Amino acid sequence: MTYEQVKSLKPEDFKRLCGVRPDTFNQMLEVVRSHSQQKQKTGRPGKLCLEDQLLMTLEYWREYRTYFHIGQSWGVNESTAYRIIRKIEDTLMKSRTFTLPGKKKLATSNYQLEVVVIDVTESPIERPKKNKKNSTVVKRNNIR
Numbered sequence: 001m002t003y004e005q006v007k008s009l010k011p012e013d014f015k016r017l018c019g020v021r022p023d024t025f026n027q028m029l030e031v032v033r034s035h036s037q038q039k040q041k042t043g044r045p046g047k048l049c050l051e052d053q054l055l056m057t058l059e060y061w062r063e064y065r066t067y068f069h070i071g072q073s074w075g076v077n078e079s080t081a082y083r084i085i086r087k088i089e090d091t092l093m094k095s096r097t098f099t100l101p102g103k104k105k106l107a108t109s110n111y112q113l114e115v116v117v118i119d120v121t122e123s124p125i126e127r128p129k130k131n132k133k134n135s136t137v138v139k140r141n142n143i144r
Contacts, residue, residue, distance in 0.1 A: 001017075002052055018058045018062060019058055019061060020058060027098075031091065031097055031098075032053075032054055035095070036050060046084075047080075048076065048084065053084050053087075057084070057089060070085075089121075
């Protein structure tokens with residue numbers, strides 16, 4: 001479901017689908033758009049526009065589907081879905097516009113907690129590199 005299909009929904013339905021209100025979506029889109037204008041890329045343009053990339057990221061956060069399933073529903077490869085989601089996440093994190101309050105602010109008694117957010121995103125695993133230095137080479141005649 002592309003952004004062109006989603007933007008005509010009522011605000012309540014848009015929030016049910018994406019997890020954010022349309023005005024919050026537009027704020028996120030402005031942050032991503034300003035960051036992408038700073039970094040002018042050369043080469044072939046992407047298959048998905050910025051609105052669809054942001055919508056894909058929100059879908060990942062909302063439904064917690066695998067990158068394979070998201071890639072299949074958006075018509076991109078699994079690795080492309082991963083790259084897009086990581087790029088959008090990193091851009092929104094660097095902007096610090098949509099961050100939660102810190103521990104000190106939560107610890108004060110006059111602050112009311114309205115939302116509880118749990119981070120359950122996939123994290124990449126660092127695997128050791130295979131090379132000849134790490135493996136032990138033994139001649140066959142030494143093995144008993």
